[in-house]
Structures are given as structure tokens and as C-alpha cells.
Amino acid sequence: MLRIFDIIFSFTVIMLTSPLMLLAAILVRTKFGSPIIFKQDRAGLNGEVFQIYKFRSMTDERDAAGNLLPDEKRLTKFGRFLRATSIDELPGFLNVLWGDMSVVGPRPQHASFLEFYSKRQMMRHYVKPGITGWAQVNGRNSIGWDDRFELDVWYVENKSFWLDMKIIFLTMVIVLRREGISAAGHATMPEFRGSQLTVPQND
Template sequence: MGKLYAGDDVFVYKIVKRSFDLISALTLLILISPLYLLLIILVKYKIGSPVFFEQKRSGMGMKPFYIKKFRSMTEEKDSQGKYLPDSERITQFGAFLRSTSLDELPQLISIIKGEMSVIGPRPLPTHYDAYYTAREKLRFKVRGGLISPEVMYDNIRPSWDEQLEYEADYVERLSWEIDAKIMVTVFKGLFKRYSSDYGDYERTDLDIERNGEIK
């Protein structure tokens, strides 16, 4: 269904998609700049500095880059200097940012820089790289995305196996039709995330879940 085959079609698809990414991210960032500045102030006031959370992620070709999000947790530590569990550090405002996906807005800059795409597999931490199956590594043939293919499925809390299969399938079937479907369904997906309190959803880290076994 609308699958792209090797050759000129793939080249044209990638050129047009990159152009769409750049134009749409830049336009959206300009339009929401007042909201962006307001969120910087609110995060600073309600949670503290630094305003942004940064983490090393793997992009296309497993090339690492630093992803940015608005901070949603405090930096509280125990008596031994270790961070408290995420569930104890996330703030009410931080949970709101996550559930509405507003914490993701700084990633528009990553899209403009070419590190990410509007649509694509979610960029994941670099220390997960050793734990993907050969099929799951298909995710690295394209740029990671702000909007993940999982929004096409009625599954707002996928397991790791499910999410990674959704993404591998997306890469195998790259097409205008699939990208359009994702864009149409994304608002429905965001609503479900919010109404289901997605901001409180936590998964075991992929490397821990797979017990350090390289497949």
C-alpha cells in the first residue's frame, strides 16, 4: 500500500520530506514562539533550572545527538546523592507537560538542524543500541521523529516489542500515504495520551527489560 521502492522514488521522497520537515518546524516554531517563551518562564518558576532536560540519543545511522525537552522533574537526591525515583521527582506541572506533549516542543530545533524528522521512530538513548534485534535496527535507516508511527495504532501504551515493530514496519513501508495517515491521526493520539494520563506512564528501560542479552 503505497510502498516506495528503491531508486529515484526514494530519493525524491527523502528530499521532499526533509523540505517539509524544515519548513513546517521553522514555521511552527515562529508561530508558537510566545508559548515557547512562556513555557521557559513557567518551567523556571515551577521546577527550576536548568529549564531543559538533555539526553544523548541515537539518530539516523546510529549517529548520536542530544535531544532536548522541557524539564518535568526536579533534581532531588537521597542522602547518598542518588536521584530519587522518577515518580517522586515529577511535578504536577511536569506531568501536565508530558501528558500534553508540550515538553517535546524543543525538538523542533532538532528537526530544523536535521537531527530529527517530523515523523519517524522515536530517538532512544544511545545505551539501548546493543539491545535491538536485526529487524529493529531498521529504525536507523531514517531520521528519528517527533511523531512516532505508533499513533496509527489504538495502543497508547505499547510494550517495547510492539513499539519497535511499529517502527520497523514504518521504515519498510515508507510512503506518502502512511505519513499522511500519521499526520491525520496524531491529534486523536494526543487526545488519548492526555485523557489516559499518559504523563504518569513509565516503562522499564529497554536494556534492563532484555536483561542485557544482545540479540
């Protein structure tokens, strides 16, 4: 997507949703405490690592040994609402303004996934990652990693401004319908450790 469009679109979204983001920040602080923003290393263009920003949607509850409880135990009703409405993703538009991400592109995954991608799957890093993408409007978290990454590669091979416009429109429809939020049996998606081999993760 054109950089100028990314800047204009993300700036507009931030301005229009700033009251909502302020309210979300206050509620996150009240319900979860600090920090308000969840930060995590993700792989971007050409596999370069950057920090993604999202509103925190989980507690930091731990077991007797000090280990974080599973995602489904820490994801509260309020956290599920943030994810279902995609309000938790709004701080990501700052990543777009700063140039780490685009409005449309393959969703940035955890940096640790890089060593497990096949050569074809690595093609998803030929473009900047996006707030939304082709995989997000074709199943989101309800489809497996292999299918999801194949959709990402298809996007890279067929990238165009008009395809991006279509994805943005479909994203708005999906957000309103709250579709594909979680994978079966997980709070979001299982962690990727190579094709057909997955274990639970934090997203």
C-alpha cells in the same frame, strides 16, 4: 519525509507556538529552576548519536546518598501536564530544523539501547527519528518495547509521504485526547535492556 517539508513544518510550528514555549520556559524555570531544557544523548539515523531537546518535566530531588529519586517521585503535577499535552516536546522541532530528526519517524531512544537491539530492531535506524511516529499513534508508551519496535520497523518498511500525513493527523487527535502517556507502573516507559528484559528509566 521530504527535508523541505520538515523544514517548513517545524519552522511553522516554532513560530506559531513561540508564545506558548516562552510561557512554558518561564514556568519550568519557576517551578524546577535551571536548566530549563532537558538534553540527552539519543540514537538517530544509522545509530549516530545526537542530543535531543525537551522542556524539563522533572525535579532533581535526590535521596540521602545523593542518588536521583525514581521518576515517579520527581515527576510533578506540572510535569505530567507538560507531558500529557506534549508541550515538553516542542523544543524537539529545533532538532528537526538542524537535521537530526524528521517530523515523522521512529522516536529516538537513549543511545545506550543500541547494544541491546536485535538485527531487525536496528532497522528502525534506517530512517531519521521523528517527533512522532507509527508507534506513537498505535499505543505510544502504553505498549511494550517489542511491539513498539516492531511498529517502528513496519513504518520503515512501508514509509511514504501519505503515511506520514496520516501519522501527523492521528498525532493531533491523540495529543488532544492525551492517550498513551505512560506505561503501567512507570512515569513513562521502562528502560530497554533487550527483549522481555526491562528496568525503570528516565525519559
